[in-house]
Amino acid sequence: MMSSLSADVLVIGGGLIGSSIAWRLTQKGARVTVADAGNLGGEASSAGAGMLAPGSEASKPSRWLDLGRESLRMYPAFLEELREQTGLHVEYRACGCLVLDAGSAVPGVRVEQRGADLFYPDEALIDPSALLRTLRQAGKKQGVLVEHGALTGVDASRHGAVVVAAGAWSSSLQVRHKGELLPLPESTPVKGHLIGFQMRQGLLGPFLRKSHTYVLQRADGLVIAGTTEEHVGFDTSVEFAACNDIHRRAAEVVPELAAVEPVRRWIGFRPGPELEDGPVLRQVEGTNVWLAYGHYRNGILLTPVTAQWIADRIAG
Numbered sequence: 286m287m288s289s290l291s292a293d294v295l296v297i298g299g300g301l302i303g304s305s306i307a308w309r310l311t312q313k314g315a316r317v318t319v320a321d322a323g324n325l326g327g328e329a330s331s332a333g334a335g336m337l338a339p340g341s342e343a344s345k346p347s348r349w350l351d352l353g354r355e356s357l358r359m360y361p362a363f364l365e366e367l368r369e370q371t372g373l374h375v376e377y378r379a380c381g382c383l384v385l386d387a388g389s390a391v392p393g394v395r396v397e398q399r400g401a402d403l404f405y406p407d408e409a410l411i412d413p414s415a416l417l418r419t420l421r422q423a424g425k426k427q428g429v430l431v432e433h434g435a436l437t438g439v440d441a442s443r444h445g446a447v448v449v450a451a452g453a454w455s456s457s458l459q460v461r462h463k464g465e466l467l468p469l470p471e472s473t474p475v476k477g478h479l480i481g482f483q484m485r486q487g488l489l490g491p492f493l494r495k496s497h498t499y500v501l502q503r504a505d506g507l508v509i510a511g512t513t514e515e516h517v518g519f520d521t522s523v524e525f526a527a528c529n530d531i532h533r534r535a536a537e538v539v540p541e542l543a544a545v546e547p548v549r550r551w552i553g554f555r556p557g558p559e560l561e562d563g564p565v566l567r568q569v570e571g572t573n574v575w576l577a578y579g580h581y582r583n584g585i586l587l588t589p590v591t592a593q594w595i596a597d598r599i600a601g
């Protein structure tokens with residue numbers, strides 16, 4: 286459908302990125318409509334594991350690392366502000382991350398050597414679905430309007446500003462400005478599988494990583510293990526072979542998992558491709574169109590910094 290709204294700001298996509306931008310913009314006095322193809326964030330943002338792990342993710346200094354560290358610093362105040370506004374509590378645990386059989390850490394990142402392993406004490410976990418619910422609630426309280434349905438085309442001239450935040454789907458949108466179709470940087474889906482085990486609470490302290498495998502635990506005992514990186518388009522099938530492979534690798538990290546059957550198996554589409562210099566965060570030159578996508582493996586981590594960055598610039 287073609288958007289018929291002429292709100293001050295139209296945000297396309299209601300995942301963590303779009304919802305947090307909408308919330309921040311209303312705080313600055315904008316009238317905001319979020320258009321979402323599904324149920325506001327039923328995609329990568331609720332599928333993600335929830336590691337806030339800029340240092341243990343990094344293999345070299347980069348804009349990803351800089352933005353990630355900044356966003357991690359912003360998280361406690363960001364959550365407190367949301368709690369004050371909504372009364373809702375989002376599970377957040379500054380438990381640190383232990384990387385097993387680690388190589389060397391990137392200079393400047395706080396890290397402790399523990400034998401062959403590296404411990405990143407500043408890293409944390411969050412429940413991304415709870416964060417989404419809270420952002421949605423905070424936005425609603427501040428008057429964010431929601432339009433359900435997939436947009437195919439948008440005429441940006443009808444809005445004060447348009448923000449493209451449709452994750453892996455972003456570059457499929459036809460965004461026009463003064464009649465001209467804008468070329469958008471490519472977005473591609475990178476599918477990832479995750480599996481979940483119901484275990485006793487407190488089994489894991491820090492979250493654990495070994496090579497491409499990670500294992501973490503939520504407060505209710507759910508242990509989540511991941512993952513895969515698959516370039517298969519928007520194929521939503523949950524593959525048992527992929528899940529079994531994650532299970533095998535996770536049991537090498539936490540041997541207790543070997544004898545337990547997963548209670549959940551699911552997939553999500555990371556908004557790729559993985560760009561060298563971080564996500565696509567910018568204004569399309571000479572237009573009122575803003576781009577906020579391509580957060581790849583780190584969109585949950587980068588939510589506070591992205592929302593602040595885009596909202597500050599749109600508000601001028």
Ligand SMILES: Cc1cc2nc3c(=O)[nH]c(=O)nc-3n(C[C@H](O)[C@H](O)[C@H](O)COP(=O)(O)OP(=O)(O)OC[C@H]3O[C@@H](n4cnc5c(N)ncnc54)[C@H](O)[C@@H]3O)c2cc1C
Nearest residue numbers: 298300322326330333334335336436452477553584585586
């Ligand atoms: C398996 C997996 C594990 C992950 N683990 C982590 C992690 O531990 N830490 C971390 O920081 N990140 C993690 N990520 C990455 C993170 O989930 C993403 O980077 C982030 O959620 C992207 O948020 P988004 O709002 O840009 O996209 P999405 O959450 O995908 O939201 C995009 C929204 O756009 C909507 N949309 C699409 N097309 C249209 C259209 N045409 N019109 C209107 N709306 C549209 C969709 O309905 C959707 O709600 C993980 C991702 C996956 C898949």
